[in-house]
Amino acid sequence: MLLMDFSPLWLSLKIASISTAIVFLTGTFLARGIVRRQFFGKQVLEALFMLPLVLPPTVVGFGLLYLFGKNGPLGSLLLEWFNFQIIFTWYAAVIAAIVVSFPLMYQSASAAFLRYDRTLENAAYTMGASRWKVFWTISFPLAWPGLLAGLVLSFARGLGEFGATLMVAGYIPGVTDTLPLAIYFSVESGNEQQALLWVIIIVLIGFTTIYWLNNWSKKPWLNDPGKR
Amino acid sequence: MLTASFKKQLDYYLLDIDLNVDNELVVLFGRSGAGKTTILQLLAGLSKPADGWIKLNERTLYHQGTIHHPTQRRNIGYVFQDYALFPHMTVKKNIQYGIRDENTAESRSHINKLVDMVSIGHLQKKYPHEISGGEKQRVALVRALAYRPDLLLMDEPFSALDEESRYQCHEQVLQLKEKWQIPMILVTHNREEAEKLADRILFIENGKIVDTN
Numbered sequence: 001m002l003l004m005d006f007s008p009l010w011l012s013l014k015i016a017s018i019s020t021a022i023v024f025l026t027g028t029f030l031a032r033g034i035v036r037r038q039f040f041g042k043q044v045l046e047a048l049f050m051l052p053l054v055l056p057p058t059v060v061g062f063g064l065l066y067l068f069g070k071n072g073p074l075g076s077l078l079l080e081w082f083n084f085q086i087i088f089t090w091y092a093a094v095i096a097a098i099v100v101s102f103p104l105m106y107q108s109a110s111a112a113f114l115r116y117d118r119t120l121e122n123a124a125y126t127m128g129a130s131r132w133k134v135f136w137t138i139s140f141p142l143a144w145p146g147l148l149a150g151l152v153l154s155f156a157r158g159l160g161e162f163g164a165t166l167m168v169a170g171y172i173p174g175v176t177d178t179l180p181l182a183i184y185f186s187v188e189s190g191n192e193q194q195a196l197l198w199v200i201i202i203v204l205i206g207f208t209t210i211y212w213l214n215n216w217s218k219k220p221w222l223n224d225p226g227k228r
Numbered sequence: 229m230l231t232a233s234f235k236k237q238l239d240y241y242l243l244d245i246d247l248n249v250d251n252e253l254v255v256l257f258g259r260s261g262a263g264k265t266t267i268l269q270l271l272a273g274l275s276k277p278a279d280g281w282i283k284l285n286e287r288t289l290y291h292q293g294t295i296h297h298p299t300q301r302r303n304i305g306y307v308f309q310d311y312a313l314f315p316h317m318t319v320k321k322n323i324q325y326g327i328r329d330e331n332t333a334e335s336r337s338h339i340n341k342l343v344d345m346v347s348i349g350h351l352q353k354k355y356p357h358e359i360s361g362g363e364k365q366r367v368a369l370v371r372a373l374a375y376r377p378d379l380l381l382m383d384e385p386f387s388a389l390d391e392e393s394r395y396q397c398h399e400q401v402l403q404l405k406e407k408w409q410i411p412m413i414l415v416t417h418n419r420e421e422a423e424k425l426a427d428r429i430l431f432i433e434n435g436k437i438v439d440t441n
Contacts, residue, residue: 122274123312125299127326127375137325141316 004194007174008182009201015090015178016158019097023154027105028147032139035110036118046106053103057163060099064168068092090176093169097158104157105150112146113139149213156209160202230379230411234270234280234290236435238263243270243435249379249411253401255422256415258432264415265309267432268381271413272306273299285378305372307382311364313356319367320352326375342370345407346400362393366400373408380412386421398424 030049034042052060068075068086078084086092120142124134140147162180169176171185179202186195230249235242243263247254256264269275271282273295282290284304289297313322323339324330330339343349346366351359359367365385372380382401386394402425405412416422422429431439 117310117312119308119310119312120314122299123306123308123314124325125274126272126302126304126306127371128300128303128328129325130300138314 004197005174008177008179008198011090011093011177012159012179015093015097016155019094019101019158020151020155022094022098023102023105023158024147024151027102027109027150027154028140031106031109032113032135032143035113049106050103052100053107057096057100057161058167061096061164061167064092064096064099064164068095068168087168088170088172088176090169093161093165093176093178096164096168097161100161100164101154101157104153108146108150108153109143112143112150115146116142145217149217152209152213156206159205230271230282230284230413232271232280232282234277234282236266236270236275236277238266238435241434243267245435245437247430249413251409251411252427253405253412253414253425255426255429256413256432257417257419257422257426257429259417262432263435264417264432265383266435268306268383268413268415271379272304272381273297273302303375303378305375305377305380307365307368307372307380307385309384309387311356311368311385313364313367313371315356317355318352319348319354319356319359322356322367323352323371323374325371328375338376339370339374342373345403346370360393361388361390362397365389365393365397369397369400369404373404378410380408380410382412382414384415384417386416386418394421401425 034045065087066072068078070076070079070085070087075086078086086095116139121134121138124138129137160180161178162184165176165178166181166184169178171177171181177185179198183195183198183202186192186198229251230247232245232247235244237243241263243266245263245267247267256267258264266275270277273289276295277290279292280290281288281292284302287297289295289302313319314325317325323343327335327339329335343352346369348363348366348370351363351367356364356367365388368385369382372382385401386397389397398421401414405425414425426441429441430437431441
């Protein structure tokens, strides 16, 4: 056990952390910018954002392979400008995690920004606050419970991503072997003990996440953000 | 002094208002849906008129489709119907929110005077959910006056209060009106309240001033 290579765990945590940070920022700002506005094509845009939630991960993987492959529209640009090929690197696993976890963050953030009374923002504007100040002092703190739920769910989703990651990052031990991939390939190579250890670790992380989130969302002050 | 003349098409009627408010308390009186709150929102810049102009102390806030001063730069105090106190901030933080430099001696003394006037000194460390409706109303009033607005707008500020709290708040508003020489506009559909507080009453019906008193 002591001689076990823990790199899949660290790699998974690294990928999930980076993707969660990116998804948290983009999901929060996009939700804030879009959710209370009405504009042509809004429904289509939101359906596109949520699409990875209902698509099989292999379809997402296929799409990413097409976009970021050597001849793909984005892959060829990366190759031309930076002489960098992203497919079969851990960066590709980050992109896969971003795409599959984004809908969870966007959905949570949208609900969070609709949760509080908009009059509070208007009150801040009448008191001379800039848009930026209103966002950081009113909108963000009042939406925080929902944003945090989105962040936790996105992290868990990023950690457990398998199908799309396998297609765009492959299984290269020490390079792209995330926990879910390590489990699959351990079982395939007959190393069931190692697979079991990874399963226990990932179940523990997932269980702790959901348990904490469930408990936390039942706190009474969440129903009135002022009750702290 | 506030002078304004503006129009806005609402769902069922055209709002068409001419206003002249000196350093006095003007009450907009009318039934629900008459357009009273919309008038306050247009003055505060929370909604945009279709046409017309709004001037406050020689500053043109809005003129024929162009917003010269957005809400943030109008320096208007606004007491919302449900007070709109920030639930995640203490009473003290709520009051200080609109003040640019709350640490100057002048700011502190100004706020202390206001806080004393409406007797909410003991509430400063409390959160809005920990105080009563009447106290919330007083906090909202102090918050709206803390940054020395040029105009005070109050949208049904007493509608959620019981008889006793309402009476106390009426007295405090009358007191503030005496000390605070700025134009004040109060919206209500309570005739007794209108007659007690107003220097002038404007009767609003379907977006128009139909009578004055």
